[in-house]
Amino acid sequence: xxxxxxxxxxxxxxxxxxxxxxxxxxxxxxxxxxxxxxxxxxxxxxxxxxxxxxxxxxxxxxxxxxxxxxxxxxxxxxxxxxxxxxxxxxxxxxxxxxxxxxxxxxxxxxxxxxxxxxxxxxxxxxxxxxxxxxxxxxxxxxxxxxxxxxxxxxxxxxxxxxxxxxxxxxxxxxxxxxxxxxxxxxxxxxxxxxxxxxxxxxxxxxxxxxxxxxxxxxxxxxxxxxxxxxxxxxxxxxxxxxxxxxxxxxxxxxxxxxxxxxxxxxxxxxxxxxxxxxxxxxxxxxxxxxxxxxxxxxxxxxxxxxxxxxxxxxxxxxxxxxxxxxxxxxxxxxxxxxxxxxxxxxxxxxxxxxxxxxxxxxxxxxxxxxxxxxxxxxxxxxxxxxxxxxxxxxxxxxxxxxxxxxxxxxxxxxxxxxxxxxxxxxxxxxxxxxxxxxxxxxxxxxxxxxxxxxxxxxxxxxxxxxxxxxxxxxxxxxxxxxxxxxxxxxxxxxxxxxxxxxxxxxxxxxxxxxxxxxxxxxxx
Numbered sequence: 001x002x003x004x005x006x007x008x009x010x011x012x013x014x015x016x017x018x019x020x021x022x023x024x025x026x027x028x029x030x031x032x033x034x035x036x037x038x039x040x041x042x043x044x045x046x047x048x049x050x051x052x053x054x055x056x057x058x059x060x061x062x063x064x065x066x067x068x069x070x071x072x073x074x075x076x077x078x079x080x081x082x083x084x085x086x087x088x089x090x091x092x093x094x095x096x097x098x099x100x101x102x103x104x105x106x107x108x109x110x111x112x113x114x115x116x117x118x119x120x121x122x123x124x125x126x127x128x129x130x131x132x133x134x135x136x137x138x139x140x141x142x143x144x145x146x147x148x149x150x151x152x153x154x155x156x157x158x159x160x161x162x163x164x165x166x167x168x169x170x171x172x173x174x175x176x177x178x179x180x181x182x183x184x185x186x187x188x189x190x191x192x193x194x195x196x197x198x199x200x201x202x203x204x205x206x207x208x209x210x211x212x213x214x215x216x217x218x219x220x221x222x223x224x225x226x227x228x229x230x231x232x233x234x235x236x237x238x239x240x241x242x243x244x245x246x247x248x249x250x251x252x253x254x255x256x257x258x259x260x261x262x263x264x265x266x267x268x269x270x271x272x273x274x275x276x277x278x279x280x281x282x283x284x285x286x287x288x289x290x291x292x293x294x295x296x297x298x299x300x301x302x303x304x305x306x307x308x309x310x311x312x313x314x315x316x317x318x319x320x321x322x323x324x325x326x327x328x329x330x331x332x333x334x335x336x337x338x339x340x341x342x343x344x345x346x347x348x349x350x351x352x353x354x355x356x357x358x359x360x361x362x363x364x365x366x367x368x369x370x371x372x373x374x375x376x377x378x379x380x381x382x383x384x385x386x387x388x389x390x391x392x393x394x395x396x397x398x399x400x401x402x403x404x405x406x407x408x409x410x411x412x413x414x415x416x417x418x419x420x421x422x423x424x425x426x427x428x429x430x431x432x433x434x435x436x437x438x439x440x441x442x443x444x445x446x447x448x449x450x451x452x453x454x455x456x457x458x459x460x461x462x463x464x465x466x467x468x469x470x471x472x473x474x475x476x477x478x479x480x481x482x483x484x485x486x487x488x489x490x491x492x493x494x495x496x497x498x499x500x501x502x503x504x505x506x507x508x509x510x511x512x513x514x515x516x517x518x519x520x521x522x523x524x
Contacts, residue, residue, distance in 0.1 A: 032126055032133035034224055035100070036216070038173050044219045045169040046237055049229040052222060053243050062242040068470035069240045071477065075349060076162040080139060083160045083195050087140060090117045100124050100135055107141070108184055114153055116143050125183035132220055136180035142193070149186035157181070158193040166201045170194055172215060175208035179216075232265055233258040235448060240470075255279055259447045260307045267304070270294045283308035303443070310445040317443040318516060326516045328441035333510055334399045334432065337364055340392070341506075342402045342431075343498040344410055345491060347473050352378050353410060354476050355491060356388040359499035360395070368503075370496045374488065377480065382418045389421050400427075403451050403502050404435045434506050442512065455501035458508045462501070467494040 044051035065073075084090065093106035100122065107121035118141040125134045138157035148154035157177035161170055174192035182188045194201040222229060231250045238244050250256075257263045257277060274293055276282045282305060291301035310317050319327045338360060345355035356373040371391055375384040392400070402408065408431045415424045439449050446453045452462070472491050479487035 033131050035133040037135045041176050042169050042173050061246040063245050067474040079162050080160045087117045090119045091115045092119045093121050123180050125180045134180045136177045138177045154185050154187050156189040160195045171203050174203045175205050175212040178205050262303050279308045279311050283312050306443040310443045314445050319441050338398045340398045340400045341499040341502045342400050344407050345472050357495035357499050372492045385414045385418050399432050400430050401432045401434050460501050460504045462497045
């Protein structure tokens, strides 16, 4: 629902320490050398390098947006329209292509008229020396009662996002909207509004103001420096970026430490201060020495040093405990005549599990049978869950291998949602997370401990090299809208390969561990 008309108060910008120092960008002023838009600031908070490349990079080096990114943008647009349906009347100012000041003047004219809501209204301001322009365009400007240069009213920004949490970049972008608007209405609202997927948030702008001002200074410095910020590969943030392939090539050329698993940006900064900026220098360290110098926990230091050593040698390194014992026991990697390898495909945006894939491996005959249990429509989730239980019940003594905790967590959640014909605690006691077994017992010369990186290092290849979980979600959406069986076939092929890759990883770990277990048994 729209925020109530008394949701915020406004304070004259001229009386505040946390005021906007910018002035309105008039039609008579020369276009500034550098423009910072709300989208620029949002991107800068996530990655300074991307913000710089967006402004000055060679667009030919960008990759095409993934299908999943296109889907997210589409879902975001639908969410925005759903939220905006609660606001009426809504005015949209005319736009003047290539003329920010003229477009901002159209928004200001509507504000002077005191219209209730302004959709995607541009406001623009300029810094004291005219070198930096600021452009803000929230999803909605909402009229509130109070005194401003406009009259007995002022405006507050509303941003609509598809996320679930009020992340810092959302809150600081809201503060930026208010910063720019203050140059036009003469007051800074105490609050801004943020509508996410599941709820509405009110942002305390005064709390964000010091951080915003510091951020603007940093952003201006970086964008006007003429130097591209250093590369840093962070899989969680970089995966859907159109600059990823370009940055990855740069990182590979530099043999950058961010390509080592476990080297987060914060840890990299500590290593940088110690002069440990190459794989070679990191590999030469003793973990205890690194821990003392960096403040890292000993386990973290061991992981980083061993990761660098594995990278240099190209070989796997067994992990040992304080007593120099291998950290994986045979009991933690059970074998049986029949073993099951399990992988789920799910659409988080629909809170839906649409595929349970099970690879049944007869370790004596070496026969492998893939059993896909599909929800051909969202309403089929319960049926697929019950089919899964019936299949599992046929193999009461078989270990169930999976990769990462998600499968076990989802099985418990589905049992709570739909009930279960088997004891869930007993069932989950048979689950074996092969990802945990790998990361706890061995250091591999790879860039990530994701399934694809591990399995490809072992020698496994997916039949569709571009397939991934995000693409699977897009295929399922396409299946629902078109009923084209090819999309389901693509999902099944990808899921089967994930199950087989999990099997390969288990087999590799068993073969790697076997001689160590044998030596330990003989020594014991």
